[in-house]
Amino acid sequence: MSKSKKTVTESNANDINLGDPQYYFNRELSWLEFNYRVLREATDPRTPLLERLKFLAIFSSNLDEFFMVRVAGLKQQVEAQVNKLTPDGRTPSQQLNDINQRLLPMVKEQHQHFEQMLRPQLSANSIHILDYVDLNQEQRTYLRNYFEEQIFPVLTPLAIDPSHPFPFISNLSLNLAVVLKDPDNGEELFARLKVPKVLPRFAILPKDLRQQHKGQPAVWTGVPLEQVIAHNLESLFPGMNIQEYHLFRITRNADLAVEEDEADDLLLAIEQELRKRRLGGSVVRLEIHSSTPNSVREILMRQLKLQESDVYEIDGLLSLVDLMSFIRLNLPKLKDPVWTPIVPSRLLLSSGSEEVEDIFSVIRNNDLLLHHPYQSFGATVQRFVTQAARDPDVLAIKMTLYRTSGDSPIIKALISAAENGKQVSVLVELKARFDEKNNIIWARKLESSGVHVVYGLVGLKTHTKTLLVVRREENHIRRYFHIGTGNYNPKTARIYTDLGVLSCRQDLGADLTDLFNFLTGYSRQRSYRKLLVAPVNLRDRMTEMIRREIEHCRQGGTGRIVAKMNALVDQKIIATLYKASQVGVQIDLIVRGICCLRPGITGLSENIRVISIVGRFLEHSRIFYFHNKGEEEVYFGSADWMPRNLDRRVEAMIPLEDPGMIKDLQEILGVMLSDNRQAWDLQSNGQYIQRQPTEDIQEQCAQTLLMEMVQESA
Secondary structure, eight states, rough: OOOOOOOOOOHHHHHHHOOOOOGGGGHHHHHHHHHHHHHHHOOOTTTTTHHHHHHHHHHHHHHHHHHHHHIIHHHHHHHHHHOOOOOTTTOOHHHHHHHHHHHHHHHHHHHHHHHIIIIHEEEEEEEEEEOOOOHHHHHHHHHHHHHHIIIIIOOOOOOEBBBOOOOOOOOOOOEEHHHHOTTOOOOOEEOOOEEOSOHHHHEEGGGGGGETTTTTOOEEEEEEEEHHHHTTTTTTTSSSSEEEEEEEEEEOOOOOOOGGGSSSHHHHHHHHHHHHHHHOOEEEEEEEETOOOOHHHHHHHHHHHHGGGGEEEEOSSGGGGGGGGGSSSSOGGGOOOOOOOOOOOBBBBTSSSSSSOOOOHHHSOOOOOEEETTTTTEEEEEEEEHHHOTTTTTEEEEESSSSTTTHHHHHHHHHHHTTTOOEEEEOOOSSTOHHHHHHHHHHHHHHHTOOOOEEEBBBEOOOHHHHHEEEEETTTEEEEEEEESSEEEETTGEEEEEEEEEOHHHHHHHHHHHHHHHHHOOOOOOOOSEEEEEETHHHHHHHHHHHHHHHHHHHHHHOEEEEEEBBBHHHHHHHHHHHHTTTTTTEEESSSBBBBBOOOOOOTTEEEEEEESSSSEEEEEEEEEEEEEGEEEEEEEEBBBSSHHHHHHEEEEEOOHHHHHHHHHHHHHHHHHTTTSSEEETTTTSOOEEEESSSOOOOOHHHHHHHHHHHHHO
């Protein structure tokens, strides 16, 4: 992984002020560029049609969370008159303005592409998202009956007048603003009607009423639910003249504010905050159809206390996040090829058809490196936990849970282990954003089954992905463990790329014991044998390894760093990378999302290259490679290079010592760096340019290559 070397003189390097805002990208705007890359997957004709709908839905879902958390936070800073500048030199109000200016064309492009490109292509493939006005009489009669039987009983129209104050509008809800006229006195009236979330977003027509496709009923024909409601409003307002109706959607501040130091019971405090979230904080965004008249728009803005910049006009369907449901259609030709994760060959009997009975014996022989979803999560990590729960020689299981699924086999295994008399301790991170409610449910279920549950540390989120199994073997105790980059969630393990290792190395096992004592007790462990742990030694050690590459270059050698992560935000780390580039260290960064480092600046960062890969799997693994004069060091773990990961979360990074594993991770990094299908190069002006195959170089998709490689190895 060597690269040509460019250097600047020491004196020129010293002339550059590394704190100058011009050398940093804005965090929020960088995130918007990441989400734009998601949108570009939706507009790329090479992406299968239903996958394009999926990416449109992900783009919308990402934006919802961005407004609920990031924009809401900036608005709170403005209200509190906080004017602290970001590293790139912006105030909160400047950031809000810049976000709005960047988002307006992005949202317009999203909806135009759906209406003008994807809807016609869906129709050409026997999937018809119709408008109510285009229905024939038979279809309307069916939907009229469907409305009366299934929809009408659920609806609650709310009048708005002096005796009926403006109602509470729930977060992310679709609503109809209805304008009526009283025929008796000619008075104009206003009402709000919520489109119920308990019903499917699209009303599906039965097979005999679907559009025809090549002489056969279409695969799917349906109408947006809000249109069915809108064309039957007379049932809700009998005796009134329906003048007009307009669809709108709001987004509220949904971040939790828990005073941990003052909370006697963290679980109770978070439950109370979740109730507040359900009721909703202040409104931060209003989405309306572009045809909405100013009179209705002004009523909504006034009642919701919004400014013009908070309003986003939409041409077409609102809430495209609901398009995610179409990925469930049984149309394989319109989706990515089905991927079945591979069981690692070491876990199979020599016949290759059945799995070995004892996973502990496999781990005892050698560490097992795992790469999900290319390799099976169920046959490895999940099986490790379930076997430990049943094994009579296992004495204790300790685990951190940040996010998991509602039907997690791992949770069931932990409960089974406790019922089998084993000592089971689980740290459940109640502050995992938007998973708080799910984690509270599982925490209580675990506790009721005899599991020792800890709710995290005051002032810190526990984000590390660690699992320790203590087992009696003959006359001694052996510690088996898993350390990874991903949550113990079997559902996301199918769509997130993550690394993990199953091992029984003594030094790391001892480190994990110390880490769990820190998490569950009063330990103030400040040193570890092998593990890098935040907020203890991770930041310092990473900085030291970057500086070591700098020193190698200063002494006439070469320096090389390759790092893969979700986000690069930390200003101190970025400044150290700039120093490394200035002396000639060659740096390749694979950063999926936010990147605040500005590459390619002469005299500062011309030796730094940044790419982002956005594909069918969410790139979630974190890998850090340091050349170290040929004595290579490679780490992976749960932490990004962000202040929150390095200073305000409990994270763990594991060093790899096995030469074969080091080679495997180098190969993964090499495949990523050679991608010319889903890789985007970050330019020094902040623009991302997607790589394209050429006449000389055929298309190389990293994720496809990794699937092929793991199949060959099996």
